[in-house]
Amino acid sequence: MKTGRSLVNLAYELERQLATKKDMIVPSSLMCCQTDDVGSCKLVIEEDSGVGKYDFTSLARRQLADKLKIPFAYFERMRTEQPGLLDRNVNTWLQTERDRRMIRTLDGKVRAVLSDRYRRLDNIDLAENVLPILQQLPEVRFESVELTESRMYIKAVTPRVQAEMAPGDVVQAGIVIMNSEVGHGTLSVQPLIYRLVCSNGLIASDRGLRKTHVGRLLSSDEETITVFRDDTLAADDKAFFLKVRDVVQAAVSETNFAQVAEKLKKTLGIALTGDPVKTVEVLANRYALNEVERAGVLRHLIVEGDLSGYGLVNAVTHYSQEVDDYDRATEFEVLGGKLIELPASEWRGLAEAI
Known part of the structure; x- marks a missing residue:
């Protein structure tokens, strides 16, 4: 299992974030996109206290593109190669739509662009x-x-x-x-x-x-922004x-x-009678593992020397400890759980791969 941070460090970071994050329900008409010549993209919001300008995280850019039905690869190409074109595209759709969005910010950046029905479980x-x-x-x-x-x-x-x-x-x-x-x-x-x-x-x-994270509709006919204060975040x-x-x-x-x-114990009785390389290849194709991940799982399977279903499950979960990205590492632990739930017919496809 990949090691993370301490509980004390987690508590400090959650307290720090509580002091710097802000949630708003914003009509699309009160938002616009501003992108400079080097591709730095900001969301501009006409707030009651004045104009707020927020950088985007990569995830928030992807969510905005998805909400506006702009393919993300094209969104990013415009951002880096034709920033003016990106702004015209995004702002045209923002001004055309009558939707309201939940905008979640942290440390002065937009971290999420969500539906106004999004239920916050912080x-x-x-x-x-x-x-x-x-x-x-x-x-x-x-x-x-x-x-x-x-x-x-x-x-x-x-x-x-x-x-x-x-x-x-x-x-x-x-x-x-x-x-x-x-x-x-x-x-x-x-x-x-x-x-x-x-x-x-x-x-x-x-x-x-x-x-x-779906709750009641938080929309209104008024063209105003709803800001969630600290006393409403609990x-x-x-x-x-x-x-x-x-x-x-x-x-x-x-x-x-x-x-x-x-x-899990039943997988001890599943012998991998085929080619281990092919077994891991079938696994990689079925669960969208990239080349590095496939090689890592195969290495653990061979090194640990257990050519059984149990060995394959443990090769998958052991490899998770080497994955740099914690989110992706956890996905390998979930994959281990999926494998022990496989029916016999699917295990045969893995075990007998040649």
């Missing part, structure tokens, strides 16, 4: 509600915590619930909580299997709780966080853990 509210719940787990260890540009991750393990896959090969029950403040996925609470021998994490993504969905508590407890229960661990 990281600091989530952390304040779930960390006390997680700290009640017996002998809990926070194996990995991270805050990326697009998501927050909290991965915890309890040694009180564990099983042995093979002599000396122990796995323990855990949980991963993920949230995105910028529209990059649902808030989710999912069971985690942690393998001690190599610190691999496997996420059982089909057995958890998900909550979409989460008001207490019933949801009670459900989170129940899901956390269920995820690390002996019954739920035994079900996931049994599926």
Whole structure:
């Protein structure tokens, strides 16, 4: 499992962000795009206090392009090669549309361009509600915590619930909580299997709780901007966080853990009888792994010398520790969880590849 930051560092960063972020519901007609000759793109908003100018993150540019139905590759080409053309395109559509957008800013940058129905479930509210719940787990260890540009991750393990896959090969029950403040996925609470021998994490993504960031319509007929102040940022969905508590407890229960661990253990009996190179090639094509990722998974499969379904699952999750991008590393842990759910027919396609 890829190591992130400490809980203390996470708390400091969440507090820092709380002081510098701002959310607004803005009519499209009160926004425009300004791009200079070197491709620096700003969103200009006519706020009550004056004109605000905000740089974009790459994700926010992509979201704006998507909202305006401009292919992102073309958006970026205009930005770098014809900035005036980009502004004419973007501003024409902004002035034509009557939509209102949720604009989320942080450190003076637009970090997200979202629907006005977007339901904010902010990281600091989530952390304040779930960390006390997680700290009640017996002998809990926070194996990995991270805050990326697009998501927050909290991965915890309890040694009180564990099983042995093979002599000396122990796995323990855990949980991963993920949230995105910028529209990059649902808030989710999912069971985690942690393998001690190599610190691999496997996420059982089909057995958890998900909550979409969609709420009531926040629109109005008035051409005004709604700014969410600090006193309105606190989460008001207490019933949801009670459900989170129940899901956390269920995820690390002996019954739920035994079900996931049994599926993982069954992969020990799947022999990779075909060409390992072809097996990983089929895997890469099916799950969109690039050449570097495919080579990394194959290397772990060969080096660890376990030519079984179990070996392939562990090659995938072990490789995640080498991936620089934390978001992508977590996707490999999710892929490990997908593999243990594969039906026999799909495993044959991997195991017998030649």
